[in-house]
Amino acid sequence: MKIIILGAGQVGSSVAESLVSEANEINVIDTDTRRLRQLQDRLDLRTVIGNAALPSVLRQAGAEDTDLLIAVTQSDQTNLCACRTADTLFKIPTKIARLRSADYSKHSELLDAKNFAVDFSICPEQIVTDYLLKLIEFPEALQVLEFADGMVSLVAARAVEGGPLIGHPVSDLRRHMPEIDARIAAIYRRDQPIMPDGNTRIEAGDEVFYLAATRDIRQVMTELRRRDQPTRRLMIAGGGNIGSRLAEVAQERYQVKVIEANEARARELGSSLNSALVLCGDATDETLLISENIDDMDFFLALTNDDENNIMAALLAKNLGARRVLALINRRAYADLLQADRIDIAISPAQVSIGSLLAHVRRGDVAAVHSLRRGAAEALEFVVHGDASTSKVIGRHIHELDLPRGASIGAIVRGVSQDTPGASLRLGQVLIAHGDTLIEAEDHVILFLASKDLVPKIERYFQVGLAFF
Amino acid sequence: MLSIDLIDETRVICGLEITSKKRLLEILARLLASAHPRLNAEVVFERLLERERLGSTALGHGIALPHARTKDVTEVIGALVQLQRGIDYDGMNDDEPVDLAFALLAPEEANDQHLRLLAQLAGRFSDPTIRDGLRQAESPAALLQVLNISSSS
Numbered sequence: 001m002k003i004i005i006l007g008a009g010q011v012g013s014s015v016a017e018s019l020v021s022e023a024n025e026i027n028v029i030d031t032d033t034r035r036l037r038q039l040q041d042r043l044d045l046r047t048v049i050g051n052a053a054l055p056s057v058l059r060q061a062g063a064e065d066t067d068l069l070i071a072v073t074q075s076d077q078t079n080l081c082a083c084r085t086a087d088t089l090f091k092i093p094t095k096i097a098r099l100r101s102a103d104y105s106k107h108s109e110l111l112d113a114k115n116f117a118v119d120f121s122i123c124p125e126q127i128v129t130d131y132l133l134k135l136i137e138f139p140e141a142l143q144v145l146e147f148a149d150g151m152v153s154l155v156a157a158r159a160v161e162g163g164p165l166i167g168h169p170v171s172d173l174r175r176h177m178p179e180i181d182a183r184i185a186a187i188y189r190r191d192q193p194i195m196p197d198g199n200t201r202i203e204a205g206d207e208v209f210y211l212a213a214t215r216d217i218r219q220v221m222t223e224l225r226r227r228d229q230p231t232r233r234l235m236i237a238g239g240g241n242i243g244s245r246l247a248e249v250a251q252e253r254y255q256v257k258v259i260e261a262n263e264a265r266a267r268e269l270g271s272s273l274n275s276a277l278v279l280c281g282d283a284t285d286e287t288l289l290i291s292e293n294i295d296d297m298d299f300f301l302a303l304t305n306d307d308e309n310n311i312m313a314a315l316l317a318k319n320l321g322a323r324r325v326l327a328l329i330n331r332r333a334y335a336d337l338l339q340a341d342r343i344d345i346a347i348s349p350a351q352v353s354i355g356s357l358l359a360h361v362r363r364g365d366v367a368a369v370h371s372l373r374r375g376a377a378e379a380l381e382f383v384v385h386g387d388a389s390t391s392k393v394i395g396r397h398i399h400e401l402d403l404p405r406g407a408s409i410g411a412i413v414r415g416v417s418q419d420t421p422g423a424s425l426r427l428g429q430v431l432i433a434h435g436d437t438l439i440e441a442e443d444h445v446i447l448f449l450a451s452k453d454l455v456p457k458i459e460r461y462f463q464v465g466l467a468f469f
Numbered sequence: 470m471l472s473i474d475l476i477d478e479t480r481v482i483c484g485l486e487i488t489s490k491k492r493l494l495e496i497l498a499r500l501l502a503s504a505h506p507r508l509n510a511e512v513v514f515e516r517l518l519e520r521e522r523l524g525s526t527a528l529g530h531g532i533a534l535p536h537a538r539t540k541d542v543t544e545v546i547g548a549l550v551q552l553q554r555g556i557d558y559d560g561m562n563d564d565e566p567v568d569l570a571f572a573l574l575a576p577e578e579a580n581d582q583h584l585r586l587l588a589q590l591a592g593r594f595s596d597p598t599i600r601d602g603l604r605q606a607e608s609p610a611a612l613l614q615v616l617n618i619s620s621s622s
Binding site: 002064065066067091092093363364365385463464465466467468469 | 520526534
């Protein structure tokens with residue numbers, strides 16, 4: 001696919017990095033020569049220096065031949081203007097704009113083909129905030145990701161001694177909870193993936209990925225570990241874009257303290273947040289953390305712009321008695337280093353938000369993608385079309401499918417209406433995948449891939465055949 | 470069944486120089502839309518893209534058969550493009566570049582006839598002599614002749 005990325009900032013660079021390895025031809029536009037040179041030194045892509053919304057600059061980047069425009073500059077206005085230009089002058093089929101201000105997304109008519117011509121808008125900060133909220137809600141989980149508009153969830157959790165399923169084969173799940181259906185899609189043991197069958201035994205320390213209807217995920221979790229105390233008190237380090245969004249939503253349900261280093265920003269936040277407590281100070285300051293009762297905190301989230309700062313603050317908080325700590329880490333190498341060690345959860349914002357873009361890069365009708373295990377694995381939601389003759393999956397039982405090793409179907413959502421996405425999606429029915437499940441046309445099939453390398457094979461397998469008219 | 474009603478020289482381009490699938494579909498859409506004043510090239514382009522998103526229409530051996538339906542036609546219409554150089558069609562590294570594309574635009578209502586036509590075209594293109602002939606053809610008329618579509622047939 002030929003892709004133009006506007007903006008070589010944090011979002012643009014990480015998008016370029018994720019897409020460059022996948023046989024895509026990428027052109028990055030930015031005004032900052034230094035940033036572009038850094039990208040080009042590291043990745044196999046082309047760059048154009050200039051204003052991303054200018055027709056001549058877009059043309060220079062090959063807009064006429066481009067399939068996908070990803071406008072992720074810091075400026076909503078530039079992104080919008082670029083989409084309009086790309087549509088009118090170059091007929092770029094798919095245009096995605098990053099919109100940080102909620103103002104635009106509130107008026108969806110502004111984004112339609114007659115106006116700014118934005119096919120999809122994304123707000124990485126909001127995606128990360130939603131992701132964090134899930135982790136606050138499910139303190140036992142490492143990751144909670146949604147499919148089919150929230151009907152199905154994929155949960156990653158560490159199995160802990162004392163969970164009823166520990167030491168037992170996976171198939172016991174059904175015996176323990178006859179009313180609830182769930183599927184264990186993958187197990188990572190000492191960082192190596194195991195594709196489980198009914199006889200696989202779960203060990204303490206395993207990182208287990210399971211799929212279930214969203215209403216059942218808490219129940220399934222109790223099989224893997226004893227229930228943790230629910231989250232009550234939160235401390236957020238960093239009142240920036242993500243920290244402030246999170247505080248605003250979380251303050252409704254939790255006791256929230258925000259530590260912000262910049263005095264003016266702290267004051268601004270203090271007046272906009274009505275129940276969260278905003279403190280001006282340094283989150284790596286031991287005395288401040290102690291005086292704010294860090295040992296009482298259920299969850300400490302380090303969300304500043306500075307990786308080192310976040311790591312230090314999270315380590316310190318853990319040391320001082322915070323029950324669970326999380327650090328936002330942009331540099332992938334750092335995140336790899338830290339997860340599951342002394343920091344409970346290390347997340348890379350780019351990894352969390354890349355899925356929303358990958359869904360538009362994947363071939364076939366892909367409704368959702370989540371990048372897992374720091375990009376090594378992936379979960380996809382395919383919508384299957386056609387009939388038994390034009391599709392390789394429709395009209396077959398799951399056990400009849402010829403899926404490559406490392407790929408497994410976790411769940412199916414059936415009866416989702418295509419015409420009014422969102423509203424009527426809730427009418428769909430969640431079917432947890434079993435060998436004898438028959439796949440029907442228009443099913444949303446949710447797959448777990450232990451390796452990203454399986455993606456092309458799976459794309460081909462789930463696409464409609466040539467004869468689909 | 471491959472008749473002059475399906476395609477004529479005005480909807481054939483020989484030796485086109487382009488470098489992307491997007492441009493190829495855009496040009497095929499323009500050719501298809503030229504068949505009838507009711508057709509709009511942008512809408513046809515959109516239809517072809519929608520179909521392509523659900524699954525590639527590459528046939529192998531450098532051939533693609535992009536197709537779509539629209540309520541704006543009552544009979545199937547076709548367009549053919551021969552490229553100077555093959556282009557990446559599927560975005561998969563192991564695929565052969567596509568240098569011959571036959572596009573079809575069919576009426577909305579489901580009909581076996583369209584499938585038979587698609588199968589028939591696929592059949593013609595699976596013949597290596599026909600593929601060679603098409604690659605060597607130097608005019609729209611010659612292209613149609615290789616496919617055995619001419620006003621006299």
